[in-house]
Amino acid sequence: MMFDKYLIEAGSVRNTGPAEAPTGFAFEAKLGYYRGLTLSMVEKLDVAIDGNLLPREAVRFDEGRGPLTLDEMETAYDRRWAFGAKATILVEHPGGFPAGEHELSLTEQLRISYLPFPAVNSDTKRVKLAEAADAAA
Amino acid sequence: MSKIQRGVSLYSYQEEMFLGQMTVEDAIAHAVSLGARGIELLPEQNMPAFPNIDDVEIARWQDMLARHGACFTCYDMFLDTKLRKGELLSDDEQVASIRRDLALCNRLGIKNMRVLVFVRPDILERCVPYAEELDVHMGVEVHAPWHLEHAWILRTIEVADRLNTRHLGILPDMGIFMKHYPPAFRARFERQGARPEITQFIVDQHEEKVMAEYTIYEVAVKRGGNKAEIAMAETLRHAPYANPKRLKDYAPYFRHIQAKFYEMNEDCTDPAIAYDEVIPELVKCGWEGTLSSEYEGNRWIQDAMEVDSREQVRRQHVMFDRLIAQAEAALGAEKEPA
Numbered sequence: 001m002m003f004d005k006y007l008i009e010a011g012s013v014r015n016t017g018p019a020e021a022p023t024g025f026a027f028e029a030k031l032g033y034y035r036g037l038t039l040s041m042v043e044k045l046d047v048a049i050d051g052n053l054l055p056r057e058a059v060r061f062d063e064g065r066g067p068l069t070l071d072e073m074e075t076a077y078d079r080r081w082a083f084g085a086k087a088t089i090l091v092e093h094p095g096g097f098p099a100g101e102h103e104l105s106l107t108e109q110l111r112i113s114y115l116p117f118p119a120v121n122s123d124t125k126r127v128k129l130a131e132a133a134d135a136a137a
Numbered sequence: 138m139s140k141i142q143r144g145v146s147l148y149s150y151q152e153e154m155f156l157g158q159m160t161v162e163d164a165i166a167h168a169v170s171l172g173a174r175g176i177e178l179l180p181e182q183n184m185p186a187f188p189n190i191d192d193v194e195i196a197r198w199q200d201m202l203a204r205h206g207a208c209f210t211c212y213d214m215f216l217d218t219k220l221r222k223g224e225l226l227s228d229d230e231q232v233a234s235i236r237r238d239l240a241l242c243n244r245l246g247i248k249n250m251r252v253l254v255f256v257r258p259d260i261l262e263r264c265v266p267y268a269e270e271l272d273v274h275m276g277v278e279v280h281a282p283w284h285l286e287h288a289w290i291l292r293t294i295e296v297a298d299r300l301n302t303r304h305l306g307i308l309p310d311m312g313i314f315m316k317h318y319p320p321a322f323r324a325r326f327e328r329q330g331a332r333p334e335i336t337q338f339i340v341d342q343h344e345e346k347v348m349a350e351y352t353i354y355e356v357a358v359k360r361g362g363n364k365a366e367i368a369m370a371e372t373l374r375h376a377p378y379a380n381p382k383r384l385k386d387y388a389p390y391f392r393h394i395q396a397k398f399y400e401m402n403e404d405c406t407d408p409a410i411a412y413d414e415v416i417p418e419l420v421k422c423g424w425e426g427t428l429s430s431e432y433e434g435n436r437w438i439q440d441a442m443e444v445d446s447r448e449q450v451r452r453q454h455v456m457f458d459r460l461i462a463q464a465e466a467a468l469g470a471e472k473e474p475a
Contacts, residue, residue: 003439006156035182035215036181036187040220040222077221083154083183084154084155113219
């Protein structure tokens with residue numbers, strides 16, 4: 001509960017892989033926290049479409065230094081997600097993001113040392129594929 | 138003339154900075170425009186390359202401050218004891234992390250470091266020699282629900298006294314002086330479905346300073362409160378009104394204040410935090426340091442309205458000016474022979 005409504009960058013959803021047979025989709029997101037955080041403390045990035053949670057293994061994170069699985073993030077002690085900075089969330093999802101408008105959810109679970117419990121931030125937005133965004137992919 | 142300086146923490150503009158609507162330079166320029174020249178920095182927020190800050194970056198900050206006639210007042214450190222999943226940093230690693238921050242603080246030319254309240258006093262004790270060598274005051278943030286005389290805080294005071302050091306103490310966050318329940322909190326819980334009769338009950342209980350657990354049980358169990366109502370009642374656990382008269386007893390231990398606020402009225406009064414009681418105490422005891430604005434209202438209103446951090450900070454500084462002047466006048470009148 002801090003920046004929840006700003007986590008998903010509206011208009012950033014695009015398919016990945018071949019245009020005729022997308023293998024997944026990607027979107028831009030921010031860290032819901034008032035400072036940057038070392039990636040090892042990002043415990044979960046849950047992605048859901050229309051309320052259906054996609055598998056953890058399907059999600060990759062890239063703040064600009066190359067994609068990591070969520071398991072790899074757990075030991076990424078030398079990489080940070082900076083305050084207010086957009087990172088790319090890549091999701092393996094055969095066929096890409098479904099056609100038309102859908103609810104995309106992102107839930108970030110963070111291990112904040114001074115809090116007794118994990119911090120959980122969540123954003124759900126109705127989004128659709130950005131026009132011709134996959135042309136460059 | 139009071140020795141209280143006015144300043145602003147960059148934390149105050151987090152909404153606009155997060156959204157890319159303001160840069161740190163915009164924030165510094167705004168603070169200076171209010172006569173608040175002291176800038177409190179959160180390196181982990183405001184320096185994207187943290188912790189790898191080179192001399193070029195430091196020179197860039199110093200140039201920017203000089204251009205605006207501003208100066209740094211305080212460095213807000215963090216300590217990631219939970220860096221690794223499933224195990225805490227060892228004591229040596231915690232000390233090393235704090236040393237890293239003390240060193241950067243010193244390179245930036247900053248004399249005060251805000252230490253998170255959860256950092257153990259025995260860890261800080263081990264850091265005192267480095268703080269002395271680098272001439273940085275480590276101030277443990279006295280943040281609600283802790284307060285000036287909480288036993289955890291007194292442990293730090295005990296260490297500072299025993300070591301007879303001027304480089305370890307506290308750093309009060311004015312959220313500990315919540316005299317009235319913030320209207321911004323109540324309004325948001327009502328938008329989330331809390332019924333006005335329940336929110337009024339919670340506000341009344343806070344006003345009477347009833348201990349939080351009574352109110353929480355009453356709302357959650359006896360009145361069958363909904364999720365928003367229970368959540369609002371639970372905020373009472375973090376809403377203490379500490380006694381402002383105790384400030385003078387602890388004044389030797391702090392040199393910087395985080396002037397927390399959630400919302401300012403249009404007439405430049407604070408509906409929740411008792412600055413009208415705090416500032417006279419600070420003036421009376423001759424406290425020397427910076428009142429550093431820490432606006433934290435964005436998260437309570439962003440669901441329903443545009444956040445205007447600049448206007449909120451401006452109103453707080455109008456209030457500071459007024460209250461400091463009034464307290465000085467009152468003190469002057471007291472000292473005049475009858």
